[in-house]
Amino acid sequence: MGNQKTRIPHSQTVELLNDRHAINELIERILGLALHAGLKDAAIFAVRLAIEEAITNAFVHGHQDLGSDVPVLVEYKVTLGEIQIAIEDQGPGFIPESLPDPTLIENLSKPFGRGVMLMKAYMTEVLYNAQGNRVTMRYSTP
């Protein structure tokens, strides 16, 4: 263990299994709240992409050695013009800074390694915990 737990205050928490229907349902629920909170089309596009990438990373990389019955934890909180989401897997974590830059010429034709850079490009803030198994993302309307 030894992993610091800094929950998003007053957030909703969901335990999510790698089931496409459950993932879609959760994303639609979060985006529905975001629409109500005044986020516009471009923001909804950004948030959908970032959540999708973070959930994929959690299951495909974080849980690659874990059983399909191990859930990923998703926290979300929507306030006026802002959304915060944390996705925490139960894997060993990784070092985000160690990822190669996928936009370098020598990496352009590699078919992987773009998820984290897209999350960072589209969200206002993307932070990993020290262990690298929990990402907290925020989108604020400019």
Added chain:
Amino acid sequence: MSESRLRVSKIDEVTQIEFIDRNILDEANIQAISDEISGIIEQASSPNLLINFANVDHLSSAALGALITINNKANEKDGKLRLANIDPQIYEVFVITRLNKLFSIHETLNDAMEHFNKATS
């Protein structure tokens, strides 16, 4: 055998491929699409592929990865992959990842077809 996620038609020497799904996001779906297009490439001697993004609202980095794999396979067989009709929001994803430099992207199907014809004439 699962249901096809693509509409495929052959026009002149070009195989046009259209996605049925509006969201190209989840791994299983992307793998199925990638396998189907790879099958088309394997059957052709120098595959000319045109992927029509007209129906697509969202795609993920995994979908970009599949497109890169398809592009690499087409190039290996002296073929050519072109992409067309990409929604501006999705085109921005290509720009952010600089994949607009890797792929041949055209505004319309006609424009892409003209480039295929120029290359063969």
